[in-house]
Amino acid sequence: MNNEGTKMKKILLVQPNMKVATSGQRIVYPPIGIMYLASVLEKKGYEVEILDCQTEGLDKGAEVIDGYVEVGIPIDEIAGRITASRPDLVGITCNFSVMVPHMMEASRLVKKLFPSVPVVAGGNHPTSLPEEVMGEGAIDYVIMGEGEISFPRLIEAIVEGKGFESVPGLVWRRDGAIIKNKTGALIHDLDSLPYPAWHLFPYEKYSRHYKPRAVTWGEAQAMPSVLTTRGCAGGCVFCSVHKTMGSKFRARKLDDVFKEIRFLVDTYKIKKLMIIDDNFTHNKNRAKEFCDEFKRQGLDIELHFMVLALWCMDEELIDKLKSIGCASMGFAIESGVQDILTNVVKKPLKLVRAMELLKYARSQGIHLTGTFVIGFPGETKRDIRRSLYMANYSGLFDSREIYIATPLPGSALFEQCVREGLLAEGFSYSKVEVVKPNIKTKDFSPDFITTILEADRTHHLIKTNPRRTLRLVRDVWRRRREHFLPVLYETSKMFVKYDFLKIREVYP
Known part of the structure; x- marks a missing residue:
């Protein structure tokens, strides 16, 4: 599309609706990715608005259709919000493939209301399948990978009508052909990024409706999220996060992390905090230093960790986490069979050592959640039952979650399923859900x-x-x-x- 000479003042960033299976959990987390992007754009002088359809829809009724519940707001309300915003450019995030129909619906709606307004897509799914996303026609550009550098440069290219070739990670059209630029380098200086734009997020509504899933978390209460690192070198076969965040571990300086935490405490009076790093414990010494600094700061908040890598932990770190008020830890065990972990999941976890650490953490009174994944190619029915035994009868977990191996675009598992013809009949990206089976094998x-x-x-x-x-x-x-x-x-x-x-x- 040709927007040469266009003035870009107002940017609308959208997290669209999402469907979840009725057997899953209706949980909404703040869209940290577009909140970071919003702060970067504001710093460059743009007026930014965030439309988080999932949080805005927390007080809406849930209609069940074909085994799914839609989390979000009605399409006419989305249309009204877009119309009222009158944006010069719209960015839509799509981290989960199950959001694809809603991303497409939102993009078509923008084009119907404002035909000349550029629409940009980002997140895990567009990064993994950019040509397919662009093929719909309602999306003009895709940003692959991290967007904090590429997105502002794309806006400049649109305004100037040139320079698209130099925007890292950009997928765009030239004379009808889809052009895919080389992905740029990862952002190594994470401290150069401003904090997420919490002031643009509907925090009050979020705090009224957020219901934590672990029983020990107490009454319904808002739990802001903080990202202290990016990247995970774990290499699990089902994971696609490396497509956007890379496999190289990158950490923020602890001074910067605690300034953000202090800001959340002072501004929103938070009492609980969720650390959402993909691998917070990758650098064990840094994790211990985090605990020491947390104690030195005298912060009176309850800490929760969405997921911790057991293979990077020891008893000393567990002691330190307990000493600073860590109330819950999530551990992605995946399988109760070592051979499956090593040769199928490709996870560097040793079950014998993991059990020792889990027992120790339980003895410290920390609420432990174990997540398991069943249905991998190469697994047998017996392997699956052994994993369920560990989840239910090992006595290691206060709560457990069982998911189904899901061929997420961008993951090695997806590539294997396509290569070996293992995708279930009727496979659809719009139904790629971790509690719905999408894989068929000779074993099950x-x-x-x-x-x-x-x-x-x-x-x-x-x-x-x-x-x-x-x-x-x-x-x-x-x-x-x-x-x-x-x-x-x-x-x-x-x-x-x-x-x-x-x-x-x-x-x-």
């Missing part, structure tokens, strides 16, 4: 994964609240009628067989 079908996941859910709920047994059986009949008998069969096996499995058989 998508139906088996659906059945075993439903059985695990039923087993877990009955085990934690036996009085709900009849109600849960009725719910299975209503939601999974075609799988009713297999689910009951697998559930009964979990109660009878799992109790007699020997721990040494699961963790050789």
